[in-house]
Amino acid sequence: MVANGPSFRLLPRLSDDVAFFWTSGEDGVLRFLQCNACQFFNHPPGPVCRRCLSRDLAPHAVSGRGRVETFSVNYQEWIPGSEPYILAWVSIDEQPDVRLTTNLVDVEPEDVAIGMEVEVVFEHADDVYLPLFKPTSDGGHT
Amino acid sequence: MSPRPQEEPLERRAIISGIGQSDIGRRLGRSEIDLTVEASLAAINDAGLTRDDIDGISTYPGMGVGTPGFSGPTTPEVQDVLGLRLNWHDGGGEGAGQMRAVIAASLAVAAGLARHVLVYRTVSEGTAQGEGGRQGIGGGGGGGKVPRFGGFMQWSLPFGAVSAAIWIAMVGQRRMHEFGLTREQLGQIAINGRRNAALNPKAIYSAPMAMEDYLAARMISSPLCLYDCDAPCDGSTAVIVSHRDAAADLDHPAVHINAVGTALRGRPSWDQFDDMTSMSARDAGASMWERTELKPSDVDTAQLYDGFSVLTMVWLEALGFCGRGESGSFVEGGGAIARDGLLPLNTAGGQLSGGRLHGFGFIHEACVQLRGEGGSRQVVRPGGRGPEVAAVANGGGPIAGTMLLTRGIR
Numbered sequence: 001m002v003a004n005g006p007s008f009r010l011l012p013r014l015s016d017d018v019a020f021f022w023t024s025g026e027d028g029v030l031r032f033l034q035c036n037a038c039q040f041f042n043h044p045p046g047p048v049c050r051r052c053l054s055r056d057l058a059p060h061a062v063s064g065r066g067r068v069e070t071f072s073v074n075y076q077e078w079i080p081g082s083e084p085y086i087l088a089w090v091s092i093d094e095q096p097d098v099r100l101t102t103n104l105v106d107v108e109p110e111d112v113a114i115g116m117e118v119e120v121v122f123e124h125a126d127d128v129y130l131p132l133f134k135p136t137s138d139g140g141h142t
Numbered sequence: 143m144s145p146r147p148q149e150e151p152l153e154r155r156a157i158i159s160g161i162g163q164s165d166i167g168r169r170l171g172r173s174e175i176d177l178t179v180e181a182s183l184a185a186i187n188d189a190g191l192t193r194d195d196i197d198g199i200s201t202y203p204g205m206g207v208g209t210p211g212f213s214g215p216t217t218p219e220v221q222d223v224l225g226l227r228l229n230w231h232d233g234g235g236e237g238a239g240q241m242r243a244v245i246a247a248s249l250a251v252a253a254g255l256a257r258h259v260l261v262y263r264t265v266s267e268g269t270a271q272g273e274g275g276r277q278g279i280g281g282g283g284g285g286g287k288v289p290r291f292g293g294f295m296q297w298s299l300p301f302g303a304v305s306a307a308i309w310i311a312m313v314g315q316r317r318m319h320e321f322g323l324t325r326e327q328l329g330q331i332a333i334n335g336r337r338n339a340a341l342n343p344k345a346i347y348s349a350p351m352a353m354e355d356y357l358a359a360r361m362i363s364s365p366l367c368l369y370d371c372d373a374p375c376d377g378s379t380a381v382i383v384s385h386r387d388a389a390a391d392l393d394h395p396a397v398h399i400n401a402v403g404t405a406l407r408g409r410p411s412w413d414q415f416d417d418m419t420s421m422s423a424r425d426a427g428a429s430m431w432e433r434t435e436l437k438p439s440d441v442d443t444a445q446l447y448d449g450f451s452v453l454t455m456v457w458l459e460a461l462g463f464c465g466r467g468e469s470g471s472f473v474e475g476g477g478a479i480a481r482d483g484l485l486p487l488n489t490a491g492g493q494l495s496g497g498r499l500h501g502f503g504f505i506h507e508a509c510v511q512l513r514g515e516g517g518s519r520q521v522v523r524p525g526g527r528g529p530e531v532a533a534v535a536n537g538g539g540p541i542a543g544t545m546l547l548t549r550g551i552r
Contacts, residue, residue: 006302013290029360043414046296070319070418072311073364078278078304087303087363089312089413101298116320116486130300 002073007081009125017045020059022024025122025129030045032098034060041095049127066090066133069099073109084109090118096099106134151401151433156248158397158547159258159384160189160545164379166497169269174378175223180263181378182224189382190260190412191394191395196226198256198381199368200243202234202263202501212500214263214378227374230256238383238404238426239536240501247383257381263502267374272328276374278304299314307371307450309412310538311363314452316418318365321467323455325365328357328420329502330473331451332369332486332494334480339491341519344371346497354408358386370451372493379502380508386551395549397509400531402543403430410540420456421469423535426542427460437474438462440454442529443511444485445504458485461544476530486511487528498532501536505545508532512549 020085024031035055036056037047048055071088086104091097104112105121118133162184164177186193204216217233218225227385230250238245241265247259291299303309333356339345359367389396401509402532405425415421431438439463446457455469461486464472473479490507491498497503508513512518512526519530531552537545 005300008288010288010299010304011290012296012300013292018292018296044294055250067247070312070316071306071359072301072366073361074308074311075274075360075364076305076362079302082302085302087301087312089418097414097416099413100302101303103301114316117178119281121430125300128300 002109003060003085004105004123005081005085006079006113007083008079008085011126011128014127021045022128023051025124025131028122029061030064030120030131031059031061032092033057034123042093042099052121062092062094063108066092066093066118067096067118068112068114070114070120071104086112088112088133103132105132144429145167151400152252153245153248153399155252155386156383156399157386157389158399158509159388159392160185160187160191160380160382161342162188162380163506164378166346166375166413166499168346168356168373168375171375172376174264174266175219177266177376177516178220178262178380179223180218181264181380182220182262183383185260185380189258189384193224194228195258196260197228198230198247198250199228200232200247200259200261202233202240202243204233205235205362206233209267209270209417211265211267211374213296217310218221220260221261227258228256230259230417237543238402239392240539241534241543241545244381244383244505244545245543248399248402251385257385258388260380261343261383262378262380265379265498265500266376267498268376271374278307294411304539305458306340307366308363310450310452312457313412313419313421316454317452320419321470323470325357325472326353326401328365328370328451328455329353330476330479331354331448331454334476335448335488335492335494335496338481338489338493338519341517342490342496344542345491345495346375347495361378366450366452369494372498373495374450375497375499377497377499379506381502381539382475386397392472395513397512398551399550400436400546400548400552401434403427403433405429406540406542412539414420415540420460421422421538422540422542423456423460423537426544427457427535428547430544436531436552440531441485441533442523442531443489443508444487444533444541445489445508445517445535446487446533447501447538448488448494449498451494451540453491453538454488456538462537481498486538489516489519493543499524504534504536508534508547512547
């Protein structure tokens with residue numbers, strides 16, 4: 001058994017530009033800042049679309065499904081009291097060049113593989129909803 | 143994407159005229175300014191200069207950034223304690239790797255802003271960490287009022303991705319997936335460093351390391367084990383960057399800067415960079431070769447950053463010493479990277495065994511080798527000649543810089 005993450009969650013500051021992302025999980029939905037002009041998802045969020053420079057940007061819901069691009073099982077106790085936990089870079093299905101650094105949960109290290117399909121689950125910590133990922137419930141392991 | 147070619151890259155007007163290094167140790171218990179003065183005076187003396195000749199200063203990063211023991215003294219502190227009168231001064235943590243301070247100095251010299259620039263990098267991470275061991279970036283947690291994080295750290299810290307060890311482990315795992323990289327291949331970087339460190343009196347770790355020792359080491363963040371991570375230490379390295387017309391005054395061969403590599407063409411990010419195996423080393427390496435007539439096959443020794451062993455693999459490919467994805471097989475067995483091999487690598491032990499001098503140890507060792515001052519670890523090329531071209535690389539993730547140094551002008 002590995003943990004879902006470190007013993008203690010260092011949390012983001014909910015500044016105006018990122019608060020939507022870190023609180024999006026309140027209704028169980030993952031959102032990214034999307035350009036209304038060219039539909040490009042911009043992550044991390046910025047004041048203009050990095051593809052077309054439009055300022056017409058708004059948070060937009062995504063499916064919450066993605067793919068493990070790479071991972072690591074962390075053993076070093078950087079944060080005191082932590083048990084081993086799994087980190088991953090997960091790309092989102094809607095735009096695979098958007099990746100989240102995240103934790104994989106409900107899975108053991110020996111069952112993790114690059115390319116495996118995952119879906120978002122949120123961990124509520126103070127006023128933040130951290131997007132973590134677990135193997136897809138419909139077993140999309142191919 | 144490349145800038146307009148020039149008749150002669152301006153950095154070629156600069157040489158490294160002197161080098162100096164303080165004592166290096168796990169925990170020296172000396173102040174950073176004390177170590178810096180020791181290294182700086184040694185470098186000034188080595189260049190045949192006095193402090194009155196120094197009219198420029200540069201460092202990486204200064205300004206107290208990062209975890210304790212990381213940043214070294216600021217340039218105003220060093221200027222003041224050495225009583226320097228300066229025409230140019232510079233410091234900072236943003237740019238083409240740790241060597242950005244050397245690159246900036248070379249351009250300042252070429253532009254006539256200064257004639258002799260003292261460039262230093264000082265760490266006291268060994269003493270700062272004490273017995274508590276290596277720290278994550280952003281610190282630990284628990285208890286009391288813990289600060290919230292913004293900027294790029296907010297995207298990694300909440301998930302416990304609190305160290306570059308983890309970010310680079312991700313790249314290592316991806317390389318295993320895409321290229322079939324093995325732990326035994328990674329181990330060759332650590333073992334090669336240890337073998338060379340045995341011939342470096344200042345190295346932190348010099349006891350022999352066998353593959354079974356490497357494979358048995360405790361895991362830090364898979365696939366990286368303890369011996370894939372460099373050894374925090376205390377120490378200071380200094381070099382003097384001078385105009386090349388000072389070369390004739392030296393009592394040793396001048397080390398010429400032939401070309402520098404500074405590009406960052408992908409996204410400036412650990413986790414959003416387009417290629418998850420190469421990082422920005424790819425861009426820095428490519429941009430260096432765009433500025434020189436020399437080729438990877440001209441290089442006699444490579445001093446490639448090994449803050450983590452994976453990074454050296456990345457640099458071997460980024461600088462064209464082997465094809466993309468082929469660094470694992472290139473280092474297989476260790477022969478090609480040994481002192482008598484095709485590409486003698488990290489001949490002072492690198493940071494894994496020599497100590498985490500944070501980039502500048504590689505610059506120092508490249509100069510030692512080009513000047514023929516390596517003693518028992520001196521590289522001798524086929525035919526009995528000394529090395530004439532050295533490649534130096536610093537950094538990982540979105541931080542990357544590289545330089546091609548030559549003995550004499552090329």
